Amino acid sequence: MLQAIKPTFSDPQLLAEIKTHTKLKRIEKDETLIRSGDKIVFVPLVQKGVLRIVREDADGREIFLYHLYAGQSCAMSLNCCQAGKESMVKAVAEDTTEVLLIPVGMVSEWFRYTEWKSFINGTYSNRFVELLNVIDLIAFSNMDKQLLRYLQARAQANNTHRLDITHQQIADELHTHREAISRLLRTMEQKNLVRLGRNSIELLHGL
Secondary structure, three states: OOOOOOOOOOOHHHHHHHHHHOEEEEEOOOOEEEOOOOEOOEEEEEEEOOEEEEEEOOOOOEEEEEEEOOOOEOHHHHHHHHHOOEOOEEEEEOOOEEEEEEEHHHHHHHHHOHHHHHHHHHHHHHHHHHHHHHHHHHHHOOHHHHHHHHHHHHHHHHOOOEEOOOHHHHHHHHOOOHHHHHHHHHHHHHOOOEEEEOOEEEEOOOO
């Protein structure tokens, strides 16, 4: 039986429904929970850990969108399930993560509960702002700012200043070439923003 549900709902009927209809799933670091093109049969509600949400095109090219922390759900999955579409994003665990799997049919069913309706509307609002920030970075910022934002977001999600990650992995998620990422990282190292190691990057300033 679930001991606690994040976010904390107070309506006992809603809590009873959540405990009855959801399943708790544990996924390990770097394990994929949802893939692009998957039929959406559940919506994830993070209880512990962090999910990284990535947009993936038909050729497998990726771009990092945002993170989901405990108490948060994925607006993209919500949108796809309500529209009857396949997943347009990939969800990957940053670390050992636990999520509640909410059947798609219950998402609209629970709209009769004020708390649930407010949670879903808040999820859309918060993710919309984050997506606008991503668009601004892509459209109006240089790649160095995109790279720094990406590294800071990954470091914050993992609660560490040191990331075990390759230049190629970063390039894949920022939809660019490895050589460009390597050049930018060397420049950032010269500016004392990062320290580069073998398949690792350490941020030298606060997250």
